[in-house]
Amino acid sequence: MDPNDAASLIREAVYQEGFDLCGIAPAVTSSGYHQLVQWIDAGYAAGMNYFAERRDAYQHPSGVLAGAKSIVVMSFPYPSESENSVSAGHGKIARYAWPGDDYHDVIHPKLKRICRLIKSSFPESNCRGVVDTAPIMEREIAELAGLGWRGKNTLLLNKKRGSYFLLACVLVDIELPADQPHPSDHCGTCTACLDACPTDAFPKPGVLDASRCISYLTIEHRDSIDVELRPKMADWFFGCDVCQEVCPWNRKPSRSPMVKANELATIDLHELFQLDDEQFRERFRKTPLWRTRRRGVLRNAAIVLGNQGSSESLSHLKIGLADEDPLVRGTSAWAIGKIGGDQASSILTTRLSIESDAEVIQEIQQASSALGR
DSSP, rough: HHHHHHHHHHHHHOOOOOOOOEEEEEEOOTTTTTHHHHHTTTTTTOTTTTTHHHHGGGGGGTTTTTTTOEEEEEEEOOOOOSSOOOOEEEEEEEEGGOOOOOOOHHHHHHHHHHHHHHHHHHHHHHHHEESSSSSSHHHHHHTTTOOOOOOOTTOOEBTTTOOOEEEEEEEEOOOOOOOOOOOOOOOOOHHHHHHOOTOOOOSSBBBGGGGOOIIIIIIIOOOOTTTTTTTTGGGGEEEHHHHHOOOOGGGOOOOOOOOOSEEESSEHHHHHTOHHHHHHHHTTTTSGGGHHHHHHHHHHHHHHHHHHHHHHGGGHHHHHHHHHHHHHHHHHHHHHHHHOOOHHHHHHHOOOOOOOOOHEEEEHHHHHHHHTT
């Protein structure tokens, strides 16, 4: 098949699968590789050790698919509604998770079907679909494919779609006609995303310190969250969209008809403390929240409830204070102290008399001290 005809056929399949932007880039050596190395060496990857472990593979797409010559880049839209408020006892969830499905489970089958189409047209070809799990510079490649430009918050921006989309790639070892790279940056002197970040997670424009990013802390981070950062999480229970919400390009993005209805925009945090491991698995196994596992979800829930400061949450946090996981107990202690009051003091004093974990004891003592006890 003629490469131009093949490219047209692939684009048609991409749109039929629900992707709303598509471009083709040549598989070339990454121009931003040295910046990635600097980012890793600066410690900005935080606990995401896989960046360092697979660092060499990021130099060229052949590290993902041997002999790669072209990359089909596509965007998968997610909800872009401006409203994301919550009532007491509920937590905010990043928009990408609102549809309720793990996007890997949604996107991977689509990529496999696209690869099958390519194989049927080019039987001798090799093809691999990836979505944020392979060592590949997706945003740089998306720029090369003409999909948009990288904003100061590090996300890819498109004039029509803003940044409310996920990127996926299909690598092939055949040469397809490439699109023109995106010509320019359209952020100008705007620093809205940098200024609005609650935790000052951007050391400079275009550089993210993951160790301070609420999205990293609430999704990827496995341990206790620094006490200094907890109040800055506010109502953000899973992920964070602040740097996207303030972006001018996201004020009125063109909504794709492919976006699924919102199933998980907010969540009742009190209910989470009633779930044991099996119940948690049953409810969240196929959702984005599963990545954080029960202990991380309850840690996040406790922090948000502490920030909201409602005494109605104390009975639920008391359950967390007796949880089998020290991480949940310690964060629940902090939240109880943050809410304060005589009931909170009584709960902390009772637990301190039987607690055996040193870190949890320290959390309880610090929470009690904050109460003036």
